[in-house]
Amino acid sequence: LKSNPSNNEEKEAQTQLTKSDELQRLHSQALSAYQQEDYEAAISLLDEILAVCVWDAELRELRAECYIKEGEPSKAISDLKAAAKLKNDNTEAFYKISRIYYQLGDHELSLSEVRECLKLDQDHKQCFSLYKQVKKLNKQIESAEEFIREGRYEDAISKYDSVMKTEPEVPIYATRAKERICHSLSKNQQATEAIKLCTEVLQLEPTNVNALKDRAEAYLLEDMYEE
Numbered sequence: 001l002k003s004n005p006s007n008n009e010e011k012e013a014q015t016q017l018t019k020s021d022e023l024q025r026l027h028s029q030a031l032s033a034y035q036q037e038d039y040e041a042a043i044s045l046l047d048e049i050l051a052v053c054v055w056d057a058e059l060r061e062l063r064a065e066c067y068i069k070e071g072e073p074s075k076a077i078s079d080l081k082a083a084a085k086l087k088n089d090n091t092e093a094f095y096k097i098s099r100i101y102y103q104l105g106d107h108e109l110s111l112s113e114v115r116e117c118l119k120l121d122q123d124h125k126q127c128f129s130l131y132k133q134v135k136k137l138n139k140q141i142e143s144a145e146e147f148i149r150e151g152r153y154e155d156a157i158s159k160y161d162s163v164m165k166t167e168p169e170v171p172i173y174a175t176r177a178k179e180r181i182c183h184s185l186s187k188n189q190q191a192t193e194a195i196k197l198c199t200e201v202l203q204l205e206p207t208n209v210n211a212l213k214d215r216a217e218a219y220l221l222e223d224m225y226e227e
Contacts, residue, residue, distance in 0.1 A: 046062060089121070091127060102134060153184040178200055198214050
């Protein structure tokens with residue numbers, strides 16, 4: 001502006017400057033809301049800023065943190081994936097994405113994302129620790145499913161018992177394991193045990209179609225046609 005002032009340029013520059021001041025004010029408010037644990041307000045303010053500052057990785061990471069706190073992990077993943085692309089060697093974003101997928105029960109996507117982190121830094125402690133856990137769990141689940149395909153139901157049940165021991169902290173894995181054990185028991189003609197376990201699963205997830213079908217098969221084995 002100082003080197004080449006003109007009415008048009010000055011007007012444009014003034015508009016940009018006003019907008020920039022406004023965004024800085026919103027940024028301060030967003031940080032303040034985040035620190036006060038008002039995550040809903042922080043998200044709303046960050047939405048406004050990111051509509052203009054589309055390529056700001058740190059703001060996306062902050063909004064992702066707010067989404068996690070608000071119990072909206074899938075929205076957090078979207079922001080973290082953008083942040084991983086926008087910032088070089090963003091191991092932290094890959095680690096967080098992997099952890100979210102793991103907590104949601106998607107061990108395969110979790111494994112894929114944590115590998116991306118280790119490609120950037122093979123000595124990353126958190127990623128390596130998570131990688132070992134997810135890889136072990138993934139292998140056990142794959143092995144159990146292979147046993148089911150081969151009709152080796154006793155082996156599948158044993159392997160899914162191991163899954164529950166490997167991951168006792170994230171409830172979704174225990175529920176999925178019980179669902180597959182119930183399936184194996186039903187296929188193995190162990191109707192009483194199948195009914196008991198399927199009922200456990202259905203108390204947690206009343207609309208679980210697989211558990212309903214497997215319990216129905218078990219009821220048929222017991223001649224319990226009404227049930």
